[in-house]
Amino acid sequence: MYIGIAGLPGAGKTTLFNAVARQKAQVGGYAGNEPNLAVVKVPDERLDKLSALFQPRKHTPAEVRFVDVAGVAKGMGQESTAAVLAHLRTADVLVQVIAAHQDGRNPASDYEEFALELQLADLGQVERRVERLEKEVRLGAKGTAQERATKERELEVLQKLRPVLESGQPARAVELTQDEQRLILNFGFLTQKPTMVVANLADEQPPEPVITALNAAIGSAPRTVVLALPARLEMDLGELAEEEAAEFMEAMGVAERKVGEVIRQAYALSESISFFTAGEDECRAWTIRRGTPAQEAAGAIHSDLARGFIRAEVIRWDQLVEVGSEAAAKKKGWVRQEGKTYEVQDGDVLHILFNV
Ligand SMILES: Nc1nc2c(ncn2[C@@H]2O[C@H](COP(=O)(O)OP(=O)(O)O)[C@@H](O)[C@H]2O)c(=O)[nH]1
Ligand SMILES: [Mg+2]
Numbered sequence: 001m002y003i004g005i006a007g008l009p010g011a012g013k014t015t016l017f018n019a020v021a022r023q024k025a026q027v028g029g030y031a032g033n034e035p036n037l038a039v040v041k042v043p044d045e046r047l048d049k050l051s052a053l054f055q056p057r058k059h060t061p062a063e064v065r066f067v068d069v070a071g072v073a074k075g076m077g078q079e080s081t082a083a084v085l086a087h088l089r090t091a092d093v094l095v096q097v098i099a100a101h102q103d104g105r106n107p108a109s110d111y112e113e114f115a116l117e118l119q120l121a122d123l124g125q126v127e128r129r130v131e132r133l134e135k136e137v138r139l140g141a142k143g144t145a146q147e148r149a150t151k152e153r154e155l156e157v158l159q160k161l162r163p164v165l166e167s168g169q170p171a172r173a174v175e176l177t178q179d180e181q182r183l184i185l186n187f188g189f190l191t192q193k194p195t196m197v198v199a200n201l202a203d204e205q206p207p208e209p210v211i212t213a214l215n216a217a218i219g220s221a222p223r224t225v226v227l228a229l230p231a232r233l234e235m236d237l238g239e240l241a242e243e244e245a246a247e248f249m250e251a252m253g254v255a256e257r258k259v260g261e262v263i264r265q266a267y268a269l270s271e272s273i274s275f276f277t278a279g280e281d282e283c284r285a286w287t288i289r290r291g292t293p294a295q296e297a298a299g300a301i302h303s304d305l306a307r308g309f310i311r312a313e314v315i316r317w318d319q320l321v322e323v324g325s326e327a328a329a330k331k332k333g334w335v336r337q338e339g340k341t342y343e344v345q346d347g348d349v350l351h352i353l354f355n356v
Pocket of ligand 1: 005008009010011012013014015016026027028029071101200201202203230231232233238
């Protein structure tokens, strides 16, 4: 899974990236940067509890990739804006960072300024493609009947998005079927992505007023969450050893680090869920799309497991932890035998039986 960190210059994107990924990318850099990339482990207390039970040789959390791109702002020029936004097109989730830590900035209008850049980028793509498709239809399109039908359906979807984008709403305000989504997947529309708006606070700034102002600016966009955290403090905490960090947090009156929340919420916003494999060898979280059938989920572990799939033994993670072992779980009748098409649920522990 891939999470893009974006926003206006100086919002605190790189600071947040460093905090989340425990990196030391240069802060205070402005336009023209290459993106910063990092792989981050997803904190998951369910997996921690499974590992506490099995004491495995290996403990392997799910991972997500974060990318931190240069800022985009009004008047930057179409070309450099497009170059920055191109890095975000394949992201599963967007994190929009808002500077709330500086006096004299207005978080709500900063949110709107950046959101407008995203909308204009999407609208530009929609308009160019619509124009092209309409021309093809007018000229009597080339290709097979099926190809023509697909293009006509694509055109219909784009014509649904267009007025919404023109009215200043994000594309995710339009409910699309899976089929419709597939038709426009390649565009990577930015305002269609689940979005986390993160207000970057000063060290002891209260979050509530900023969150209220942002919620008012955002309105009722679906698949959007708002968080607030002091990014620089979080970054500094990430550089300390655990004990030092605890002392520092107590001195600052900070109850918990918030970066875990950013990672967890980004994961939850995406269409991804985790299932587990658990044993003395390894306890591990695997990432799949919600709705994935068991046979395909098995393929996330190894292609042989999908190819030779017989069935899956499935138990919920908390039931396994409660009863203490797979054998005891079986006695209680808590282990289900599921076939190829079973839709794997978030938090399932799977044991795949296979034969190749
Ligand atoms: N006081 C304060 N300064 C911050 C905070 N976050 C970022 N900064 C400063 O703001 C500037 C821009 O931060 P940076 O992360 O590079 O912003 P970016 O352009 O969005 O990547 C840097 O000088 C940071 O030190 C914060 O939470 N508090
Ligand atoms: Mg930066």
